[in-house]
Amino acid sequence: MTITADAIVIGAGIHGCSTALHLAMRGLKPIVIEKDYAGKHASGVNAGGVRQLARHFAEVPLSVASMELWERIEDLVGDDCGFTSEGQVLVAETEAELESFRARVDELRTTGFTHEELIDHAELKKLVPAVSDSCPGGVVSRRDGAANPFRATQAFRRKAILLGAKVVEGVTVTALTRQGGAWRVSTTAGIFEAPVVVNAAGAWAGRIAAMLGEPVPLEVIAPMLMITSRMPHFIRPVVILRGRKLSFKQFDNGTVLIGGGHLGRADPETNYTELDWTKLSESARTVWDLFPVMRQATIVRAWAGIEARMPDDIPVIGPSSSSEGVYHQFGFSAHGFQLGPGVGALMAELITTGSTNLPIAPFSIMRFSK
Amino acid sequence: MSGSTVLENSYELAIIGAGPAGLAAGAMAAKAGLTTIVLDENPAPGGQIYRAVKTTPVRREDILGADYWHGRELVQEFESSGAQLVSGATVWSVSRALELGVSYGGRTHLINARRIILATGALERPFPIPGWTLPGVMTAGGAQTLLKTSGLVPSGRVVLAGTGPLLWLLAAQILRAGGDITAILDTTPRENYVRALRQLPSFLISPYFAKGLRLLTEVRRKTRVISGITKLEAHGQDKLTDVLFAAGNQPATRMSADLLLLHQGVVPNINLTMSIGIAHRWDELQLCWIPVLDRYGNSSVPGIAIAGDGAGIGGALAAAERGRLAAYAAVKALKPEALSHLPSEQLLFQALSKAEAGRAFLDTLYQPPQRFRVPVDDATLVCRCEEVTAGQIRETVALGCEGPNQLKSFLRCGMGACQGRLCGLTVTEMIAAERRVSPEHVGYYRLRPPVKPIPLAEIAAMPQPESALKAVVRG
Numbered sequence: 001m002t003i004t005a006d007a008i009v010i011g012a013g014i015h016g017c018s019t020a021l022h023l024a025m026r027g028l029k030p031i032v033i034e035k036d037y038a039g040k041h042a043s044g045v046n047a048g049g050v051r052q053l054a055r056h057f058a059e060v061p062l063s064v065a066s067m068e069l070w071e072r073i074e075d076l077v078g079d080d081c082g083f084t085s086e087g088q089v090l091v092a093e094t095e096a097e098l099e100s101f102r103a104r105v106d107e108l109r110t111t112g113f114t115h116e117e118l119i120d121h122a123e124l125k126k127l128v129p130a131v132s133d134s135c136p137g138g139v140v141s142r143r144d145g146a147a148n149p150f151r152a153t154q155a156f157r158r159k160a161i162l163l164g165a166k167v168v169e170g171v172t173v174t175a176l177t178r179q180g181g182a183w184r185v186s187t188t189a190g191i192f193e194a195p196v197v198v199n200a201a202g203a204w205a206g207r208i209a210a211m212l213g214e215p216v217p218l219e220v221i222a223p224m225l226m227i228t229s230r231m232p233h234f235i236r237p238v239v240i241l242r243g244r245k246l247s248f249k250q251f252d253n254g255t256v257l258i259g260g261g262h263l264g265r266a267d268p269e270t271n272y273t274e275l276d277w278t279k280l281s282e283s284a285r286t287v288w289d290l291f292p293v294m295r296q297a298t299i300v301r302a303w304a305g306i307e308a309r310m311p312d313d314i315p316v317i318g319p320s321s322s323s324e325g326v327y328h329q330f331g332f333s334a335h336g337f338q339l340g341p342g343v344g345a346l347m348a349e350l351i352t353t354g355s356t357n358l359p360i361a362p363f364s365i366m367r368f369s370k
Numbered sequence: 371m372s373g374s375t376v377l378e379n380s381y382e383l384a385i386i387g388a389g390p391a392g393l394a395a396g397a398m399a400a401k402a403g404l405t406t407i408v409l410d411e412n413p414a415p416g417g418q419i420y421r422a423v424k425t426t427p428v429r430r431e432d433i434l435g436a437d438y439w440h441g442r443e444l445v446q447e448f449e450s451s452g453a454q455l456v457s458g459a460t461v462w463s464v465s466r467a468l469e470l471g472v473s474y475g476g477r478t479h480l481i482n483a484r485r486i487i488l489a490t491g492a493l494e495r496p497f498p499i500p501g502w503t504l505p506g507v508m509t510a511g512g513a514q515t516l517l518k519t520s521g522l523v524p525s526g527r528v529v530l531a532g533t534g535p536l537l538w539l540l541a542a543q544i545l546r547a548g549g550d551i552t553a554i555l556d557t558t559p560r561e562n563y564v565r566a567l568r569q570l571p572s573f574l575i576s577p578y579f580a581k582g583l584r585l586l587t588e589v590r591r592k593t594r595v596i597s598g599i600t601k602l603e604a605h606g607q608d609k610l611t612d613v614l615f616a617a618g619n620q621p622a623t624r625m626s627a628d629l630l631l632l633h634q635g636v637v638p639n640i641n642l643t644m645s646i647g648i649a650h651r652w653d654e655l656q657l658c659w660i661p662v663l664d665r666y667g668n669s670s671v672p673g674i675a676i677a678g679d680g681a682g683i684g685g686a687l688a689a690a691e692r693g694r695l696a697a698y699a700a701v702k703a704l705k706p707e708a709l710s711h712l713p714s715e716q717l718l719f720q721a722l723s724k725a726e727a728g729r730a731f732l733d734t735l736y737q738p739p740q741r742f743r744v745p746v747d748d749a750t751l752v753c754r755c756e757e758v759t760a761g762q763i764r765e766t767v768a769l770g771c772e773g774p775n776q777l778k779s780f781l782r783c784g785m786g787a788c789q790g791r792l793c794g795l796t797v798t799e800m801i802a803a804e805r806r807v808s809p810e811h812v813g814y815y816r817l818r819p820p821v822k823p824i825p826l827a828e829i830a831a832m833p834q835p836e837s838a839l840k841a842v843v844r845g
Binding site: 044229274287288303 | 826
C-alpha cells in the first residue's frame with residue numbers, strides 16, 4: 001500500500017520537525033520519515049545554544065528571524081523548550097582578538113544588525129565574574145541564551161502532529177524515484193508518495209542527495225561535549241571562544257556543559273561515536289585557563305552527536321538543482337539548533353510560495369558544482 | 371591514592387578487575403609470557419567476593435568461611451606469575467581501538483593493549499522499595515564489604531530482606547561474627563520452588579548444593595525467617611525506624627529496626643561494556659543484560675573479551691574458569707607457540723562446565739519477583755541521583771517516551787554520577803511493563819565514558835601528543 005502526503009520530510013531533527021510544523025500551519029499534510037527517533041542525533045544531544053552571536057554573515061538574517069520565534073516559542077509549540085535568555089558572550093583572550101571582534105561588530109552595524117555589542121574588560125567581568133582576569137573584553141548578544149535541545153525537538157514534533165503532520169520513526173528511506181509528477185519514497189516500511197520531498201536528514205543527508213544524483217561534499221562529524229557534577233552557581237550567560245574552541249554553560253541544576261566543536265569519530269552506519277580524549281583534554285585545559293573556579297570540577301559524562309558539516313561551514317538550504325519538488329535543509333555544521341524554528345518557517349514559505357523574503361542564495365547546493 | 375607502580379604505554383594484554391576472573395586470567399596469560407597488566411580500583415586484589423583477602427582484620431577463618439579463603443590461593447598464584455597488578459587504578463574509558471583511559475596516582479594515563487579482558491564483575495540488583503534511600507537502609511553487599519575490610523559487624527536491630535545466596539551467606543557471616551539478626555524477610559516467591567524443582571538434578575551434583583544446604587540450616591536455626599514476603603517498605607523520618615512487611619495475603623506488620631539490609635541478587639556490571647558499544651542481550655532467566663559472547667568470552671568488539679560475572683552471573687568458581695579461557699584465547703591469538711605451557715582447551719571447558727553446574731537451579735529459585743523489581747508505589751524513587759520517582763517515569767512513558775534514552779532527556783533519569791548503576795535495570799523493566807513489550811525491545815541507557823567521574827584537572831593534565839606540544843610552544 002502506498003501512503004500519500006502533501007510533502008515528505010526526511011529526518012525528524014529540529015529542522016525536519018520545524019518544517020513539518022510550518023507546512024502544517026500552512027494547511028499541508030506532511031509526513032516526516034525518521035530512521036531512528038526524533039532528536040536522537042545532533043538535534044537532541046547538542047549543547048542547546050540559542051545563539052545569534054558570532055555567526056557567519058550569510059546566516060545572520062536567518063538567525064535573527066529565528067530568534068524572534070524562540071522568543072515566543074511557547075506560543076509556537078506549546079512548550080517553553082527550556083529556553084532561557086541570559087545572553088551569550090564571546091570572550092576575547094587577547095587584545096588582538098578583541099580588535100578583530102571590534103571590526104566584525106562594526107561591519108555588522110553597517111548592514112543594520114545591532115545584536116552584537118563590543119564590551120570592555122569591566123563589562124565582561126560584570127557579565128561573567130568568574131572569567132580569568134587576563135581577558136581584555138569581548139562581544140555580548142544579550143537576547144541569546146540556551147534551550148533543552150531534546151525537549152525542543154520533541155515539542156516541534158508534538159505540535160506538528162497536533163496540526164495534522166504524521167511522524168513515522170524507525171523507518172529508513174532506501175530509494176527515491178520520480179513518477180508522474182510525484183516522488184515515490186521507498187522505505188523499510190513501504191512506499192510513501194508526495195509531490196514535495198524535503199531532505200533534512202542531517203548527517204545522512206548526503207545519502208539522500210546521492211540517491212537523487214546530486215552528490216554533495218558532506219562530512220560526517222561527531223562534535224563532543226562533557227558535563228560536570230553539580231557546582232555552586234557562578235555564571236549565567238553562555239560563553240564562547242573563537243581562537244580556541246569552547247562553548248561553556250552552567251545549567252540551573254549546577255552542572256556545567258563544556259563543548260565547542262572538538263570532534264570525535266562517528267560511524268553513521270551503526271550510529272556509534274567514539275570520543276577523542278586527547279582533544280577533550282584540550283577543552284579541559286581551555287576551561288582550566290579561562291575559569292579558575294573549574295579547577296575543582298569533576299567530569300561525569302562525555303558524549304558526541306552525529307552531524308553533517310559542509311566544507312564552507314554553512315548549510316545547504318533551498319531547492320534541489322536537479323530534481324523538481326525536492327528541497328534541501330541540511331549541513332548546518334554543528335550550529336543549526338538555533339536556526340531550526342526560523343529555517344523551518346522559511347522552508348514552508350519556499351515550498352508553498354516558491355520564494356522567500358530572506359536571502360538564501362548563499363546556501364544553494366549549486367555552490368558545490370561550480 | 372599515590373601510585374607507586376610505573377605504567378607502561380602498552381601491554382600485550384590488559385585485564386580490568388582483580389577478582390577471581392581477572393586474577394586467574396592474569397596468572398595464566400603471564401605464565402604463557404604475555405606482558406600482562408591487571409588494573410583494579412580497590413586497594414588490594416580479590417574483587418568483591420575475595421575482597422581484602424590478604425588484609426582483612428577478620429582473622430577467625432570460620433566467620434567468612436572456606437569459600438572466601440580460597441581467594442588466597444588465587445592471589446598467590448597470581449603473584450608468582452609475573453603479571454603486573456595496579457591497585458587503586460580506575461579504568462574510565464575503553465575504546466574500540468583498545469586504548470584504555472586510566473586514572474591512577476592522581477593522573478590520567480592512556481594505555482594501549484593488543485587484547486583486553488574485562489573482568490569487572492557484578493553489582494547488586496536495584497531493590498527499589500518505598501524508603502530504600504533512608505539512612506539505615508543499605509545493601510547486603512555493602513554490609514559485607516564493611517565486614518571484610520574493617521571487621522564491622524552490624525549492631526542494633528538488624529533486619530535482612532530479599533532473596534539470593536548472598537543474603538544467606540551474609541546472615542551466616544554476621545551470626546558467626548557474634549552479631550544478632552532480628553529477622554530475615556524472605557521475598558523468594560513460593561512458585562519459584564516449584565519451578566526450580568526441574569533444575570534440581572543438576573544442582574544436586576553442584577559444588578554449591580551441600581554448602582548451600584548447610585548454610586540455610588545454620589541460619590534458620592539461629593534466626594527468625596519469615597517467608598513469602600509480598601510487601602516491603604522502609605519507614606522513618608530522618609532515618610530508618612520501622613520495616614513494614616506482609617507475607618502472602620496476610621495483613622501488613624510493622625517491625626522496629628535500626629538497619630535494613632536489602633539484597634535481591636547480583637547482575638553483570640555492564641557500564642564499561644555498554645560504553646564500548648559491545649552487543650548485549652536481555653536474559654529472561656537472570657533478568658538482566660548480558661554481553662553477547664562466544665565460548666571463549668570474546669565480545670562483538672574484536673580484541674575485547676569478558677570473563678567472570680560480567681559475562682553473566684556464574685559465581686566465583688566459574689568466574690576463575692572463564693578468566694582462564696579468555697586468557698587462553700588471548701595467548702592463542704598473540705603467542706600460539708606458548709599454548710603448550712597451558713592446560714588443554716578441553717580441560718578448561720570441562721572445569722568451566724563443572725563450576726557452572728546447578729546455576730540454572732539457583733537462577734530459577736532466586737529469581738526476584740516483579741513487584742520488587744518494578745515499584746508498585748508511584749512515590750518510590752527509582753533514580754536516586756536525580757530523584758526521579760516511579761510515578762514520573764510512568765507518566766512520561768504514557769506521554770510517548772519509548773526508551774531509557776528519551777527518559778534521560780525528559781527527566782534526567784539515569785544522568786547522575788552513578789551512570790544508571792542504581793536505576794538502569796528498573797527503568798528498562800518499567801518501560802517494558804508499561805508499554806507491554808520485551809525489555810530487549812526497550813533497550814538500555816546509552817552509556818558513555820568516563821564510566822566513573824574523573825577530575826577535570828586530570829583530563830587537563832593528560833599527556834599530549836607531540837603535535838599538540840609544539841602548538842603550545844608556538845602559542
